[in-house]
Amino acid sequence: MNRKQRRSQLRQQKSQTKKLKKVSQSARDPDKLMILGDQLIAARNFLAAADAYKRALKKDRSDIPVLRKIGYAYASGGKITLAIKCYENILSFDQKDVEAAKSLATVYHAIRQHDKALSYIKPIAGLLQDDPDMQYLLAELFDASNDRDKSIECYLEAIKLFARSNRKHNSATLARLARACAKVGQPQTAIDALNLAVQQTPEMPGAYFELAKIYNKLADTKNALRYTRQLLKLVPQHASGLYLYAGLMANKGLFHQSGWAFRRLSHIFPEASTIKHFASTYLGIKTEIAVDAEYVADLFDDYADEFDEHLVDVLKYQTPARLTSFLVTASKENLTDLVVLDLGCGTGLCGSHIRPWAKKLIGVDLSKGMLAKAAEKNIYDALLLSDLVVSLAEYENELDLVISTDVLIYLADLAQVFAGCVRALTATGIFAFSIESTNARLPKLDKSGRYQFSHRYIVDLARQNNFAIRAFENTIIRQEQGQPVQGALYLLVKSAA
């Protein structure tokens, strides 16, 4: 059906509903009103239907089937209070009316009054053992009131009942149930339910996505990829699926494939700098080696508020303390009255260690958010919003110490940094920094999007820039996903001419 036909069909439906409504308003006969009410329900005019049923009720106010219909019409038309009144009315005539209790529980669940919903459904739970909808509702209600054991029991029961019944909406409900099972730590049951769902309805993107997520959580990359592929075959622009696929591919070291997924994502989210960054770095199509300043600034602006706590407490980041004590041990110079430039100063974690030795401490960073946090510490004489290479170029033979912790990892090439440092430092100046390590000879892009450097690469660059390596030490930079990140600390001084 094309748009024109659809529009004409809608117009016809509208005029039919209008006629129905008019007829029902003048009708008197209860039987006729009931038929009109049903027709209005079919036309989705729920409130007009409720009105027709109500007028049919006039003779016998305790007609339970009619009251049930009114309740349903009100609930479907969004008049929840009126629906509740109607169902309660039924219970006032017959306290044991299971259907009314079920309806009340469903309505209260919909408006998130879970205790109230439970109060109606609990007394009749024994009668609902074969009803998958009610087992599901019970599971949801127990889940909402944090009764995990009971909720799992009911979810499992509901899955069993749904699997046995041949209902039309079976697959969608199974997928919902599976999500609930995954949530309560029953991945295998969730997988079984989802497999059942896709057997019945093979074109079900949501189920494939759910399966992929569950397998990913179980660290079963093969199956996670299998279902992500199925999902993307059905919905090639599924953003969360593309994210998942990009992450799985990067984890396998297949950066190019990951890059293609990021490229597709960048068409969906053209403004997202992180996506753009990963697309271009993974596809190896960066137009220049320089930092992706927009990506770094966005990343750290978002991270600034929780940076200190997260990095130090969660990721066990100790690099500033390690590098500064390394500096004390390995320096022959007197560490007092120094003019210091802190490259990528961030929130000032490194600056706090250096402050006691500094006559002048300058911090430079690309992220406004990080600089604002550094300013709160009140330890810097100046804070500059700039790229570190640009900032270095401002100095010539002036700095006693250039320090940089956990920053060079955001650069694909350190040649300009080394050249800038050798020019900016005094004859006895020191360049102290940390890196993340690799054995690969050339800088290596890690799946994290950060760069790793080899000792050989640093030695070569030092030599090319007339630096001597005064000391270096392998170390653990921080933890990532519970694993140590291997790195190294370096102290470079200018070679004697």
Ligand SMILES: C[S@@+](CC[C@H](N)C(=O)[O-])C[C@H]1O[C@@H](n2cnc3c(N)ncnc32)[C@H](O)[C@@H]1O
């Ligand atoms: C992981 S944080 C480390 C901050 C600080 N040095 C520390 O040890 O806590 C990295 C910082 O480097 C900054 N950064 C990365 N690339 C930069 C660049 N090219 N120029 C200036 N700052 C940069 C980021 O904005 C971020 O604040």
